Each structure stands twice: as structure tokens, then as C-alpha cells.
Amino acid sequence: MSSKPDIFTPLSPVQKDQFLEDYLAHLRRRDGEPDVANRRFSVREQFFREFEEHPVRRSGPLVVDPAVFRRNEQKYHPEVGVDEVTLWALAVAKTNRAERDGVDYALARIDTEKMSDRDPYTYILIEEFYHTRVLKDALSVLGLEMRDLPPPRTTQFLTHSLFYFPKPISHLMVLCAEIVGATGFRLLADKTHELFADQPESLTRIDELFQQILVDEVGHVHYARSQLGPARLKIAEKMLPFVGRYLLRDIPEFELLFGRQKMMESVLQADVDSAVAQYADRFTPIYR
Numbered sequence: 001m002s003s004k005p006d007i008f009t010p011l012s013p014v015q016k017d018q019f020l021e022d023y024l025a026h027l028r029r030r031d032g033e034p035d036v037a038n039r040r041f042s043v044r045e046q047f048f049r050e051f052e053e054h055p056v057r058r059s060g061p062l063v064v065d066p067a068v069f070r071r072n073e074q075k076y077h078p079e080v081g082v083d084e085v086t087l088w089a090l091a092v093a094k095t096n097r098a099e100r101d102g103v104d105y106a107l108a109r110i111d112t113e114k115m116s117d118r119d120p121y122t123y124i125l126i127e128e129f130y131h132t133r134v135l136k137d138a139l140s141v142l143g144l145e146m147r148d149l150p151p152p153r154t155t156q157f158l159t160h161s162l163f164y165f166p167k168p169i170s171h172l173m174v175l176c177a178e179i180v181g182a183t184g185f186r187l188l189a190d191k192t193h194e195l196f197a198d199q200p201e202s203l204t205r206i207d208e209l210f211q212q213i214l215v216d217e218v219g220h221v222h223y224a225r226s227q228l229g230p231a232r233l234k235i236a237e238k239m240l241p242f243v244g245r246y247l248l249r250d251i252p253e254f255e256l257l258f259g260r261q262k263m264m265e266s267v268l269q270a271d272v273d274s275a276v277a278q279y280a281d282r283f284t285p286i287y288r
């Protein structure tokens, strides 16, 4: 049996059509009506309103010093000696910067009036805005305030260039980047159980927030895959280690938390469905 990750197995035209139909139905159920101008979804707003009305904060002394967090949030490399929980908070703050920046760049340059609610891409763009909000909410449980900072220049160059690449090429890069993103979020979500188990209520809140992101990101991976044929999926598979190293280099906190080998092994497994297996609202394509 081949050890090739499923995500690089091409879909037949029938499977592609079926995927698009199922994925759109999932997005509509999950997100509700997309409001592109305000970058919002009807259903998702309700979810966040509920969270805002019932905020959860860790009790007792802060586990991350806000001054250390604020200082390091804008540094490429964290200061020497920063503890694990601070590294976790910094990784959380930095993880969605590239995606959000890329989406901001794209939305400023496309005619949003022409965006259709029949196109998964419309939902995917808006979901990325929610991810930044989700990460802010997760850090607020620790009493931290995350700022909207841009990604490092090298990543920004890549995300902005993607906008001008022909679709066949940009989808290749996007598939790899989404796999790296889903892997990173899964590792961060798992780490919360080590770091915050002492206060179950706040752990549950952080967990629920990560669930929002992970379910979305795994959907993005499947969508990017559906846009590629056999030849380009083969190239994407070959590119994954390079894209993984490139993106992870920009968030050194990941390597400090998990080690380079574990990070890259997880990325290359590309087992995105396992990353959401525990969530009832996940999207798992069923191909007949």
C-alpha cells in the first residue's frame, strides 16, 4: 500500500462536482449568509455574540506577562528564555497573520460585488477574518490583548504574489499552505491540554475556539485539493516540505515548542481529517 497522504489523491470529475455541492451545503449550514462588505456571516455572528456575552477568563495570577507578550509579539524571534506558555501565546498571535494579510490584499483588489454565494471562495475569505477574531478571543482568556500585526516580509511577499499567479499555480501553493496551517493549529490546540488543564472552564473555551478554526481550515484544504488535477497534486506533494519549512521559519515559536522534526513530520503526514476527527461539526467529504 502506498503511504501517499490521501489529500494528494486526485478526484474524478464526478467526485469534484459532488465535493463542491457538499462543501457549499456545509458552508451554508455552518456560516449562514455571507456579508462580504462587512466580512461577516449571519450564523457565525451569533456564535461570537454568545461568547462575548459570556466571557471566560482564567482566574488567579496571569500565566503570561502582558508586557513580555507585547514586546515579543512584534519580534521575529522571541527573546531567549521565554517560557512555554508565552511561546504558545506568541505562536497563536502569529499563526493566522499570513492568511489574514493575504485575504485583506485580495479583497482590496477584487470586485466584491461580483462575489457569489455559490462560490466556496467567498466563504473561505470571510472565514479567515473570523480566525483572527478567534485567536484574539483565545488569548483574551489568558488576559492578553492581541494586535493585528502584519506577517514577516518574506511571507507577505509570498501571500501578495499569490494574488497575481495564475490560478493553477496559486492553488498548488494554497493547498500546501493550508495543510501547514491546519497542522499548526492542531498542535497548538493539543498543547492547550498540557498548559491549561488546571482550569477546565477556560480550557473548554479555548478548545471551542480552536475547533472553529480547525473545522474551517480542513475545509480549505479539501477545497484547494478539489481545484487540482493529478499532475498538479503530484507537484503539490513535492512542494509541501519546502512550503512547510518556508512558512514555519517565519514563526520560530513553533520549532521552540514542538521541535523541528515533530513539526515537519506532522506537516508531511498531511492527515487533515484526523485533525478534526473529534469535532461533530467537521466537514469530511464522502466520495462515492
Ligand SMILES: [Fe+2]
Pocket: 096, 099, 127, 128, 131, 181, 217
Ligand atoms: Fe485561517
Ligand SMILES: [Fe+2]
Pocket: 099, 128, 178, 181, 216, 217, 220
Ligand atoms: Fe485557511
